[in-house]
Structure formats: structure tokens, C-alpha cells
Amino acid sequence: MSLVQDLRAVLGDDRVLEEPVELYLYSRDASLMQGQATCVAFPHTTAEVAAVVRVAEAHGVPIIPRGAGTGLAAGAIPIDGGIVLSTTSMNQIELDVENRTAWVGAGVINLDLTKEAEPYGLSFAPDPSSQSACTIGGNVANNSGGAHCLAEGATTSHVLGLEVVLAGGEVLVLGGQAPDMPGLDLKGLIVGSEGTLGVVTRALVRLLPIEAxxxxxxxxxxxxxxxxxxxxxxxxxxxxxxxxxxxxxxxxxxxxxxxxxxxxxxxxxxxxxxxxxxxxxxxxxxxxxxxxxxxxxxxxxxxxxxxxxxxxxxxxxxxxxGAVAQVSPNYYLHDTVVPRSRLVETMEEVQAIADRHGLDVYNVFHAGDGNLHPLMAFDASDPVMLEKVHRAGEEMVAACLARGGALSGEHGIGLEKRDMMRDDFTDIDLDAQARLKEAFDPSGLFNPAKVLPEGSRCFDFGGVRREIPDGAWV
Amino acid sequence: MTEAAGGGPRLQQKVAPPDVNALVSVLREASASRSVVQVVGGGTRQGYGSPPPFDIALHMTGFSGIEEWDPDDLTVTVGAGTPVADLEAELSGRSQTAVLPEVPGASTVGGVISAGVSSLRRARLLGTRERMLEVRLVTGDGRVVRGGGRVVKNVSGYDLPRLVVGAFGSLGVITSMCLKLWPKPAAAATVAIGDAETAARVRRPLAVLEHDGATDVFLWGTPEEVFSSAARLGGEMREGLHWPADPDGRYRWSLRLPPASTSEGVSRLPATWSHLAIHGAGEIRAASDAPDGAEDLRGWAEGMGGSLVVVEAPRGGINGMDPWGRPPPGLEIQGRLIAHFDPARVINPGRLPGGL
Structure with missing residues (x-):
């Protein structure tokens, strides 16, 4: 049977999409990139996600987990086909008011969680600007921040447990309400992994008392x-x-x-x-x-x-x-971090780069965290402009790295910045990262080509040489 | 000398590499000869987990001191062998803290991170995992690896800095790390109250600790906030933060529970055990002279989704009781992760749950 037939046998006809216009829409996110999906699947339960994973493995087709598609780093873009797995139907919330926690389906919208908790005097701290649209699954994937993570920390500080579907369709529940689960903190590694290690189906999150x-x-x-x-x-x-x-x-x-x-x-x-x-x-x-x-x-x-x-x-x-959208048809927004003591000189450099390329740059940033969001407004229908914007963006990121900064503070690496990872990390660092990926997903099933540049897995000293299986993304 | 696995005496060697290159050599040689390495910071938690008989005691004194600290950035980069007390004293000079354990004894920064030990302020400021921004380590096969970065917010790649917390060196020997700091506000006080319920009169105290029949609320903030909160609590107030030490005994335990079950956890401790309970965080540190009652307590804790971990026990263990209890899920993946970082499995082998 074909891939789509096998998926429909699991989910029913109406929860697998393959019409060209549908595929076009689900091959994009909030970045400027366009991918190509083979089909889109809408599982309702963790068991259905596991079944989709097994079908994907049987067909040798990758899975690209997707929440609301508000990501700016092209983390949810399918490259050369694949099953886009939409988590939006998994939207249950189970509050535990006494312990101030909630088990939340990956498809729950960030703001809906806070609204659900509010009558009990509780709230969910991470509040990205897209909080009225973005999902908890997406927040977990990108370790999202927001204006209020200065005092309370980003998403990872608020995730106590995860239910996740891994290679082979294995379902694990990691972490829990009790602190310091013995052993390695796999849950903490999955937060921020951009869907490359498995599919998060539910998250156990910490809720905070609403301030007086x-x-x-x-x-x-x-x-x-x-x-x-x-x-x-x-x-x-x-x-x-x-x-x-x-x-x-x-x-x-x-x-x-x-x-x-x-x-x-x-x-x-x-x-x-x-x-x-x-x-x-x-x-x-x-x-x-x-x-x-x-x-x-x-x-x-x-x-x-x-x-x-x-x-x-x-x-x-x-x-x-949104305001910039009133000024110009497109914008390109970067997300980088510098040590706070170097904010002013970095801002001056960002302005100088924009001037050099003849571009308009707007600045809004999480100053307490040293997290910059220089935004360039332009018209994407002009290919020369687009090229300029990309070049200026790369220079801005380089300017931040040169000042001891980081590639991304809260938007993620995705496809957009994966090749810049080489500017921040050595080959050995990247190889270590690729090994983390390999331990979870040896055949490269989950969200391939994201986070790490091609060829990251290249070093192997001392120990026994390992063969990389055919078809693995390396 | 300890007993080797085969029963014969084991010749132990003590090394203290002065720099990263020397450490790389030590670990490469250990991997080549399959020598077991025990990493020693302040030597305060050498009995934690299931420490294996070892060949090399690797002392981290060569990796001591602050590498980089600009108070404006609220970050500090520090060598793994730096004593926690020295780091906090230095940070205190500019009214900052790394929110590490308050009564650290000889513990080093690398030690508390590897053992995953948290501050008593964790209900308010969260645990040691939340401090980690960047880590530099040397893997078992001698690769020098960095993860994370020296900024307070970073999503570049997988979160290796968080993963090394509580990993007991299984991913490599940490040489330095960058920690997120917290400014110390102008005022602080410790208020003795009757019972933990009274603490609810303050919305988000710095800590609520129950120990030896007493309960203290720790407050910090602007003077207005601290004094009005203290007045609301109504107990005896002392200025400053007067932290209790961890309970001490032949056996030391860590009971971990859903936060709302902390009081019940205290009530279920065997009567002879001393304790320090961190309300709001679900962590109870306890000590006893005998292990009686531990099995029942563990059974209850695990039924609640928690655990009872043996932090220290007399040599020879506890009547066959596993120090960690029920193994956590995902052991296979944990094993694969460790194999990627320490392929010959020479750093603290078998010390983690499930014999990893």
C-alpha cells in the first residue's frame, strides 16, 4: 500500500491531507522558506502518533512535527517530502491545582493554557509574542521565551515532564512532578530539540501563582x-x-x-x-x-x-x-543574544550594517536578557533586496558572535541558522551534538536537516568505530 | 586500596592534571587501559550513587577559579574545581549569587553540578539545572567539547549544559561552566513560624524550610516587602538568611515527591530520622543511623511518582537496597548517550541508575 493509504488505515481518510493546495500551506511556517510535504497527518492521540511513526519508518519517509507554524527559523519546513505531523488536535489540559502543574497536549495554544489556569490563580510563565497562536508543543520544541522569561526563565524551566513518541513508535513518559528524577535528564534534552529527537505529545508544565x-x-x-x-x-x-x-x-x-x-x-x-x-x-x-x-x-x-x-x-x-507589516510587505527578523554589557555597541553595529546595505532596520528587544530582534522591512518580490537582507542578517549574527553572543536566544536554529552553527561551535562540538541526535534517532526519521549542518557527525576517536546506517542523516 | 572486581587488591593512583591538555591525556590513557576513573571535587559526595572500585582518583584542583565575570551580564564562568563557598563569597562582594547550595562545606561547583545538588532556594529560584548556560568538558575518549554559551538565553543546539547536571561525569569530566547569576536584593530575613501552612500568607517566599521540628520562612526583596511579609507571617524575625545545614548521619537520604506531598513525606519519615524539608519543591533531605523503614518509605514515594535516593551509606551498602530505587524510563537511550561520550566507559561506570 502507498504511504497515504497506510496512514489513512490508521487515522481515517479525513485526517490525512494530500491535495496540492493543502500541501503548499503545510510546507511553510512563519519564515521566508518554502518546503515540500508529501502529506499532512492529524493524529488525535499518542497511540495514533506512535502508529504514524511506525508507518513512516516502514516507508522510509521522515516526520516533521508541526504546531501552529509560527516558527521564524524554518524549523517546521519539510525538505524534499515527508509527513507533516500536525499536533493541533491534541489539545487536552489536565490541571493539578494543589501541585501547581498541568499535563498539556502538544496542540494546546499557549494563551489558552493561561486562560484555563487563571480561575485557579495560576499562570504559565513563557509568553512569546505569538502566544495567541503558538502551541505548547512548539514552545517545547523551540524552548520559547518571551518578554517575561527575564525573571522566570524560558520554557525549559517550566517543563517538568514530557510524553514523547520516539523511533520505533516507543512511548516514554519522562520526568514528573517530583524533582530530580534519577538518571540523565532526557526531558531537558528534548526541550529545545526542535522536533529532531521525537514527537512530543504532552508536556507536564509548572504553573506559577498569579502575582498580587x-x-x-x-x-x-x-x-x-x-x-x-x-x-x-x-x-x-x-x-x-x-x-x-x-x-x-x-x-x-x-x-x-x-x-x-x-x-x-x-x-x-x-x-x-x-x-x-x-x-x-x-x-x-x-x-x-x-x-x-x-x-x-x-x-x-x-x-x-x-x-x-x-x-x-x-x-x-x-x-x-505586526506594525512593521503596515509599513512594508515583508520583514526578516533575527534573534540573537549578546552579553548585556555589550548591548549598546552591538546595536550601533547592527545599525551600521543596515546602513551599509541600504536597509531599514527596526529594533525591539528583551533588554534584560541581551536578546536582540533586529527587524528588516523590505519587499520580498525584489530578489536583489532579498539577497541584501540575507547578507545583512548574516553580518548581524556574526557581529553578535564576535561579542561573545549566541546564534539564537529563543527562536531556534531550524534550517535558517543551521549552517551558522559552524561559526559558533567547533567540528568536535557539532559532532558531540550529532551524537546526541543519533542516540535518539539513529535512522534520521525526525525533522531531518534541522539544527545541525550537514556532515556534523564526523569525529570518532578512541572508541570502537561505529558504522552509520544507510539512509541516516549525517 | 579497595577491593577490585575480581576480589584482589587494586592499586590506586591519584592524579591532579593542571590543565585541559593534561586531563585529555589522563582520560585517553584511562580509556586505552580501561582504567576506572573517579572524579573528585571537594570529596563530599563520593558515596553518592553506586561508586565503583576505581583505579584513578582524578582531583580537579587544577581547574579552580573564576575565568570571566562581568557583574553587568549576570553570568560567571568558573572552573569545575572551584569551591562553591569561594565562588559565592566572591559573588557576594557585588551582591550576586549563583544560587548554589547554601551550606556547601568543601563542595566544588563541578561537584554539585555533577551530583545534581540544588539550592535550598529552589522552590523560588529553581534548581541547579536552571543555572547552567555553558559547559566545557573532556569526554572519556579525550574530546574537548563545549555546549551552550555565555549568555543568559540561548537555544543554539541541544542543551548539553543541562544534561550534565546529575550525570556524575558519565558524559565527560567538566572543566568549566558558565552559570546564570541572580542579584541579591537590599533586604533579607528569616522568620520562624509555627507550621508550614502559615507560610501560605506570603505568595512567593524565597524558601520555606522545615527541620528539627521548626519551620522557617526565608524572605528577600526591598525592605518594604520583607518587613511587611514578616509582619504578615507573625513569627520571630531575624535579619539575614540563616540557612540550616543538611542533616548528618551514617545514612543520608534524598526523598523526592510532588510538592503538595511534602508535609505528608515528613510525617512518613521513621521517627528517628532527622530531616530538612524544602516546601514547594518536594525535596526532603534526611539522615539516620540505621536504614530501618527505608524500603517502606521508598515504596510509598515511588507510588507517588517520586523516589527515595541513598546519598551516603556506610561501605557495603544497605542490605542489597539499590541506591536509586526503581530505574527511570529511557535507560536504553541513556546508555547510548553515554556510549557516545565515554565509549570505553571509564568515568564513574555503573554509578547511575540501571547500572549505567
Whole structure:
């Protein structure tokens, strides 16, 4: 039987798609790349995922796990065919209020989890800008962050357990509510592995008590360096606010033109700071952030007076990418990290690179984490422009690496940055990474060609030489 | 001298390589001759797990000290052999902490990471795994490997830094790591309360610890926050954080439970056991002079999805009781991972669950 017939025998006719238009849609994500899927499968249960894995193995066809497709690094793109396995139908949530945890289906949308937990006074901390669309499975795959991971950590800090389908259709439940499961932390290795080790079907996540009070402050500065200095000084004062986000003038203007949120457009940078905790703590911490901002030359400190104003400030921040879509048909967004002490010089270099290529660059970033998101607006129908954007992007990443930074802070490596992994890691480092992959997925079934560059698995000293099986991705 | 597997005496050699190149040589030679290597940091947890008879005691004193620390970045890169107490004292000078164990004794940074030991502040600031940003290690066959990076947020490749926590060197001997730091706020206090339930009056305390019949809430933050929280709790307040030491005895245990079962775990400890319970984290450290009652306690803990682990026991073990208890799922994959990093299996072989 054909691949599609075998899959339909497992899932039924209507849960396997193969029409050209459907395949086209499921061969894309939020990156600029286009792949080619063989078919799309929609399992509802873990047992069905295991069955799909066995069918894929029998046919020698890879599996590309997919959540909402909001990834920006082309991590969900099928290369030269494969089964796109959509997890969106696995959307159950089981709360355990006493232990402040929940077992969550991979297809549950991030914001839906927080809404489900809210009546119990609990919330899920990771909040990517795409949280109204992206899924928990995608968050786990990419170890997603968000504005609020400064104080609480990224997704990996909130995943206590995973149910995962591995090669051979084996189902494992890793980790759990109790801490420090003896043995190697396989669960921690699967988080952030971008679907290359297996298919995550459910995650046991940590929920946090909703804070008693919150203050959101907007500070504006005539110099970007004054805004970043404020961030450093706040942390040096012993405070880790829930969020510290900066937007430059260009980005602020784009957002303001679109949303009319009342943002000041005549300053070099705005800093959005949020402090949470008990009411008296929040009062004192907000005062401290204001004072430090003023000492660094903030022109104004605006404190959101109510939930509506606060929501508007955050809408401004989280709509930044949407706002640029009003200005230009396409944008290319990079995600890199530098040590926080090198933010200002890195921003200057990013601007210089954009100028050199004649490109518009908009900046919005998680300043507390040193996590940059330079965004280039352009028209992708112009191939010369596209080439320029790619080249400038590569130079920006290189500028970050040269300052002791990292390739990606929260979007992942995917296909987009896998060849740049050689700029950050030695051949021996990459070989070690490829061995981690091989231990889980010796035949290269899961999301091939992602994360690691071709030929990473190349070193073998000392021990017994191992033959790489035919068809393995190396 | 210890007994070799065959029963005869085993000649042990002590080495302390001064640098990475020397360490590479030690491990390559050990792999070639199939000599068993025991890695020694501060020597405080040599009995943890199932330590095998060994040929080479590898001391990490050559990898000591801070390599890189810019307080603005909230990261520090430190040699594996650096004593935890020295690192925390240095960081304290600029009001920062690596959130490592508070009463570390002679423990080294590499040691607490390899053994997966966490801070008493873990319910609020999470465990040692969450500190790891970058790791450098030498594999059993002598490859020098780096994973992660020296920034607070990084998703470049697989999370090797997290995987080495609690791995007892099975992926390689750690030489240095970059840790995420936390700033110390202006005020801190320790408040004695009647029972753990009272702690719920504070939403997110730094720690709630129950030990020797007493319960203390640890607070930090702005002075306003600390003093108002202390007033709400109503107990006797001392300024500063007064951390208790881990309980000590011939047998030392780690009981791990779903957080909401911590109080029940304390009530189920045999009456003669001393304990230190970390509320909100589900970890209870305990000590006893005899192992009586441990089997029943383990049975209950495993039924709850937790574990009872033997951290230290007199030589000869505990009447055939496995130090780890029920083996975790995924042992086959764990074995394959380890084989990729230590193919001759010379670093602490058999020390992990399932004889890995």
C-alpha cells in the first residue's frame, strides 16, 4: 500500500491531507522558506502518533512535527517530502491545582493554557509574542521565551515532564512532578530539540501563582545607551523585574502610527519595565525603577494607571512585528543574544550594517536578557533586496558572535541558522551534538536537516568505530 | 586500596592534571587501559550513587577559579574545581549569587553540578539545572567539547549544559561552566513560624524550610516587602538568611515527591530520622543511623511518582537496597548517550541508575 493509504488505515481518510493546495500551506511556517510535504497527518492521540511513526519508518519517509507554524527559523519546513505531523488536535489540559502543574497536549495554544489556569490563580510563565497562536508543543520544541522569561526563565524551566513518541513508535513518559528524577535528564534534552529527537505529545508544565499586584512603567530616553544603562543599573540594585523591554524610535513610531497607543515618538528609545509582587513591594520597586531611570536621564516616566493602560502598553510591545507589516510587505527578523554589557555597541553595529546595505532596520528587544530582534522591512518580490537582507542578517549574527553572543536566544536554529552553527561551535562540538541526535534517532526519521549542518557527525576517536546506517542523516 | 572486581587488591593512583591538555591525556590513557576513573571535587559526595572500585582518583584542583565575570551580564564562568563557598563569597562582594547550595562545606561547583545538588532556594529560584548556560568538558575518549554559551538565553543546539547536571561525569569530566547569576536584593530575613501552612500568607517566599521540628520562612526583596511579609507571617524575625545545614548521619537520604506531598513525606519519615524539608519543591533531605523503614518509605514515594535516593551509606551498602530505587524510563537511550561520550566507559561506570 502507498504511504497515504497506510496512514489513512490508521487515522481515517479525513485526517490525512494530500491535495496540492493543502500541501503548499503545510510546507511553510512563519519564515521566508518554502518546503515540500508529501502529506499532512492529524493524529488525535499518542497511540495514533506512535502508529504514524511506525508507518513512516516502514516507508522510509521522515516526520516533521508541526504546531501552529509560527516558527521564524524554518524549523517546521519539510525538505524534499515527508509527513507533516500536525499536533493541533491534541489539545487536552489536565490541571493539578494543589501541585501547581498541568499535563498539556502538544496542540494546546499557549494563551489558552493561561486562560484555563487563571480561575485557579495560576499562570504559565513563557509568553512569546505569538502566544495567541503558538502551541505548547512548539514552545517545547523551540524552548520559547518571551518578554517575561527575564525573571522566570524560558520554557525549559517550566517543563517538568514530557510524553514523547520516539523511533520505533516507543512511548516514554519522562520526568514528573517530583524533582530530580534519577538518571540523565532526557526531558531537558528534548526541550529545545526542535522536533529532531521525537514527537512530543504532552508536556507536564509548572504553573506559577498569579502575582498580587503589577506595575508597568514606560520610560523614554534621548539616547539608547541611557535606556540600556538603566536596565543594568536596575539589576545592579538587586531587582529582577518581570520584564525589561526596549524599542527604538523607528519601531516606536511604526507601532504608534498603527495602534495610537500614546507612545512617545520623539525619543531615541523607550523602555517598558514591569514589576510584580505584593502591593508594597511593587510600590517600592516601581519607585526604584523610576529613580534609576531619571538618574540616567529619562525624560518621562509614565506608570500605567489601570489594567487598560497596562494592556495597551503591552499591546504596543507585542504588536511590534505586526506594525512593521503596515509599513512594508515583508520583514526578516533575527534573534540573537549578546552579553548585556555589550548591548549598546552591538546595536550601533547592527545599525551600521543596515546602513551599509541600504536597509531599514527596526529594533525591539528583551533588554534584560541581551536578546536582540533586529527587524528588516523590505519587499520580498525584489530578489536583489532579498539577497541584501540575507547578507545583512548574516553580518548581524556574526557581529553578535564576535561579542561573545549566541546564534539564537529563543527562536531556534531550524534550517535558517543551521549552517551558522559552524561559526559558533567547533567540528568536535557539532559532532558531540550529532551524537546526541543519533542516540535518539539513529535512522534520521525526525525533522531531518534541522539544527545541525550537514556532515556534523564526523569525529570518532578512541572508541570502537561505529558504522552509520544507510539512509541516516549525517 | 579497595577491593577490585575480581576480589584482589587494586592499586590506586591519584592524579591532579593542571590543565585541559593534561586531563585529555589522563582520560585517553584511562580509556586505552580501561582504567576506572573517579572524579573528585571537594570529596563530599563520593558515596553518592553506586561508586565503583576505581583505579584513578582524578582531583580537579587544577581547574579552580573564576575565568570571566562581568557583574553587568549576570553570568560567571568558573572552573569545575572551584569551591562553591569561594565562588559565592566572591559573588557576594557585588551582591550576586549563583544560587548554589547554601551550606556547601568543601563542595566544588563541578561537584554539585555533577551530583545534581540544588539550592535550598529552589522552590523560588529553581534548581541547579536552571543555572547552567555553558559547559566545557573532556569526554572519556579525550574530546574537548563545549555546549551552550555565555549568555543568559540561548537555544543554539541541544542543551548539553543541562544534561550534565546529575550525570556524575558519565558524559565527560567538566572543566568549566558558565552559570546564570541572580542579584541579591537590599533586604533579607528569616522568620520562624509555627507550621508550614502559615507560610501560605506570603505568595512567593524565597524558601520555606522545615527541620528539627521548626519551620522557617526565608524572605528577600526591598525592605518594604520583607518587613511587611514578616509582619504578615507573625513569627520571630531575624535579619539575614540563616540557612540550616543538611542533616548528618551514617545514612543520608534524598526523598523526592510532588510538592503538595511534602508535609505528608515528613510525617512518613521513621521517627528517628532527622530531616530538612524544602516546601514547594518536594525535596526532603534526611539522615539516620540505621536504614530501618527505608524500603517502606521508598515504596510509598515511588507510588507517588517520586523516589527515595541513598546519598551516603556506610561501605557495603544497605542490605542489597539499590541506591536509586526503581530505574527511570529511557535507560536504553541513556546508555547510548553515554556510549557516545565515554565509549570505553571509564568515568564513574555503573554509578547511575540501571547500572549505567
Amino acid at each position: 499586584d503589577v506595575r508597568t512603567l514606560l520610560l523614554d530616553f534621548e539616547e539608547l545607551s541611557a535606556a540600556t544603562r538603566t536596565v543594568s543599573d536596575v539589576i545592579a540594585a538587586g531587582l529582577v523585574p518581570a520584564a525589561l523591554e526596549i524599542m527604538d524610535q523607528k519601531m516606536t513610531t511604526a507601532v504608534e502610527n498603527w495602534l495610537r497607543a500614546g507612545l512617545p515618538c520623539d525619543c531615541a528609545a523607550i523602555l517598558l519595565a514591569e514589576v510584580v509582587g505584593e502591593p508594597e513591594a511593587v510600590e517600592a520597586e516601581a519607585a526604584l525603577v523610576s529613580r534609576i531611570g531619571m538618574q540616567n536621564g529619562a525624560r518621562n516616566v509614565q506608570v500605567a494607571r489601570d489594567e487598560e493602560e497596562r494592556a495597551m502598553l503591552w499591546k504596543g510591545r507585542k504588536s511590534a512585528f
